[in-house]
Amino acid sequence: MPIISQKAQTWVVVPAVLVVMAVITYQILLAPDHLQGTKNILSMAKTIPLPVGGPESIEWDPQGEGPYAAVVDGRILKWRGDGLGWVDFAYTSPLRGNCSRDEVVPTCGRPLGLSFEKKTGDLYICDGYFGVMKVGPEGGLAKLVVGEAEGRKVIFANQMDIDEEEDVLYFNDSSDKYHFREVFYVTVNGERSGRVIRYNKKTKEAKVIMDNLRCNNGLAINKDRTFLISCESATGLVHRYWIKGPKAGTRDIFAKVPGYPDNIRLTPTGDFWLGIHCKKNLIGRLMVNNKWIGQLVEKTVKLDLLIGLVNGFKPHGIAVKISGETGEILEILEDREGKTMQYVSEAYERDDGKLWFGSVFTPAVWVLDRK
Structure with missing residues (x-):
């Protein structure tokens, strides 16, 4: 009897120890950061389903429709x-025969950042395969506007903004090697080939104004059009480029935000909202901060697994508001458990105070009425 009892105790203790070790390992390596001072209110947003996945960017036309x-x-x-x-x-893309509603098919293109030009009603589109494109107010097939800059093809057009007074477009080209489908490899492998490009609509000149960026994702011009900001998904750094004034042509660091930032949108009052794909964890930091680990992951880890590792296998929703003057973090909104919102790519504040959210994967947009 004592021998049987001892074996029984072993069968109980060993699994219990393994469970405890697994929980500790998860909490140390994988659990998303706990951020102080956040408002866990995004689960209250209204969900508007889509028939297809990944509304990465959202926009309204000059008449306010959308x-x-x-x-x-x-x-x-x-x-x-x-x-x-x-x-x-x-x-x-005119090639619509094999397009998937769940996965990217390169021949079909992958539209990302959207920007309407108010004076013409044209919609400009950053496509993660083709470059910067444009379609008229009636819609239909978009045409290429910018496909290269300074002799290098635009591989990964991401988000843009328009200065209508100057007739100029500014947009991100996030990589010289990877297209949209490999964006998470760009984040972890340490490459710094991202650039911000200025396109003059009158002269048709495309000029690189910032380079050496690491997966630069979102971009927006400030309210008085004196500078633009562009955020790096890998580092959380928000770079500023001065367009006008005594510092014109120079750059600096404007802010640093938690998590992996995506698109940026200017608010009606002149601040900025950044959509955040997910919060960071230790394993993500190890991959991002150690180039050799990131490159090993790129060669050995499948994309779906990498996405799970980065978000701790716990998709959730998060957006950050920063000051348009100082870059100070003003507010962080969360759906901490991912009950309603996951993989936020964009947060767009309208004049009525409602916040709209897009997602790089989920087949839905969300709207939060804070009033």
Whole structure:
């Protein structure tokens, strides 16, 4: 009996120890950061489902209609309200035969950042495969506007903004090697080939104004158009480039935000919202901060597993608001458990105070009425 009892105790103790070790390992390596002072309110947002995944960027036309959403199968969809739902507006490739509603097919394109030009009604589109494109107010097939800059092809156009007074576009080209589908490898492998490009619509000149960036993702011009900011997903750094004034042509660090930032949108009051893909964890930091680990991961870890490792296998929602004057973090909103919102790519504040959110993966946009 004592021998049987001892074996029984072993069978109980060993699994218990393994469970405890697994929990400790998860908490140390994988658990997303706990951020102080956040508001865990994003789970209260209203969900508007889409028939296709990944509304990475959203935008409204000059008449206030929309939102328009850039989705994974190469289309831009338009929301016509609860009665009509989503309708086709535009697409970036004529090759529509094998496009998937769940996964990126390179020949179909992958529209990302959207920006309407108010004076013309044209919609400019950063496509993660083709470059910067444009479609008229009636929609349809978009045409290429910028496909290279200073002799180098635009591989990964990401987000842009328009200075309509100067007739100039500014946009991110996030990598000289990878397209959108490999964005997480760009984040971890340490490469610094990202650049910000200025395109003069009158002269058709595309000029690099910032380079040596590490997966630069979001971009926005400030309210008085004296500078622009561009954020690096890998580092959380927000770089500033001075467009006008005594510092014109120079750059500095404007802010640093928690997590892996995506798109940036200017608020009606002149601050900025940044969509955050997820918070950081220890294993993510090890990959991002040690180039050799990141390059090993790139060669050995499948993309789905890498995404899980980065977000701690716990998709969640987060957005950060920073001051348009100082870069100070003003507010952090969360859906800590990912009950409603996950993989936030964009946070867009409208004049009525409502916050709209896009997602790089989830087939939904969300709207939060804070009033």
